Amino acid sequence: MARGDREFVEFARAASARLVHAAFLMTGDHHQAEDAAQTALVRTYASWSRIHDDDAYGYARRTLVNHLVDGWRRPMREYPTDEVPEQRRGDVADEVTTRRWLITILGALSPRERAIVVLRYYFDLPEAQVARELAVSVGTVKSTSSRALEKLRSAGPRTSDEEARR
């Protein structure tokens, strides 16, 4: 395997999980998320020799988000799956409830708004960078973030424990 290929494999192994999860947060659909992450990595690999010394992760992330935002013309499904991951790290019911809660909140946003929330709060990018990557104003990033947090406040409890305590 060529050096560039080895570097890409290393990069892809490290980045896959986060890209898939970011796509899941934007789609609510695991299969669609995997497809989108794969598309982002394919495009990243196609341009690898040009970008691998720069910010490969940023390139893959931007490709993923643009692919999803541009491709969506339909609303997010409310909660398409109850499938449980094979490897559990915590309480199953709690994670499923958290996942549903997240999808409910994100599902109320437009694709671009979801992208802003994911870039801002999952990837922890500064507002100015989110604005640059999505070609929107910083004001839009701020107002969307604020709107998402407002929805979050009105969305109710997050975990099954919290639900039980209600």
Added chain:
Amino acid sequence: MSELERLRQAMRDTERPDASLDLAVVMREGRRLRTRRRVAGAGAATLAAGVAAVVVVVAVGALPGDPPTPERPPPVAVAPPPAGVSPTASTSSEPTPPPTVARDVPPPKPLGQLIDSGVRHGADQRVYYFVGVSVPGEPKVSIGLAAGRRAANGMLTTDLLVNDVDGADRSPGFHQIGYDEGSSTVPVPTFGYFVGPAHRIVGTVGGRQVDARLARWSMDKQVLIFWFDPVELTPGERLDGIIARDASGRRL
């Protein structure tokens, strides 16, 4: 915990660290995309040169009689590199240039004589011809078969170009088949080439057998170019099977 912290935490709590993608597929598709970008660049250049050529990337599955070749990518068209660029520069590790428009890039130059199929599109003749191609890492692939139209004034328009993406372009047997992809202004009759002493090429579609029209390539008589009359086989319709027979009717 603030709402914002809850949101961040929830996003991280629901991560699946075991999420994995098939990197072999990713890299194979990435290579194909890289090649397509090169073709797109060459196609744009051709258009800018004043010739209404549409160089199309064609993805064709393995032929019905092909041996199974796992990991074999579908064939893609590769136009010659722009003038002044060495073909040897097209390695898999070179930067992938964005599609560009260059006014001094000529359309692919046919190798050998053009084959007149007898099919007409208005005043244009449907012709087939080989052109030189370059596939990164595949030194034994140097030709691709193009479907084009020749206007009354001699102007040549390339509609579709297919070539091998691995192996050798002169290996015995069938190579890639070009199907109409709906990207040209006129339908492209199904075409391809066979290397060997074939005297008859028969395609099967929907239980029906269709004989292909044949012509030897002027530069290598072992190479038999074939195409299907669009009246007998609708352009774009996939063949269920295809076979070659020698002069005695024996299947090759």
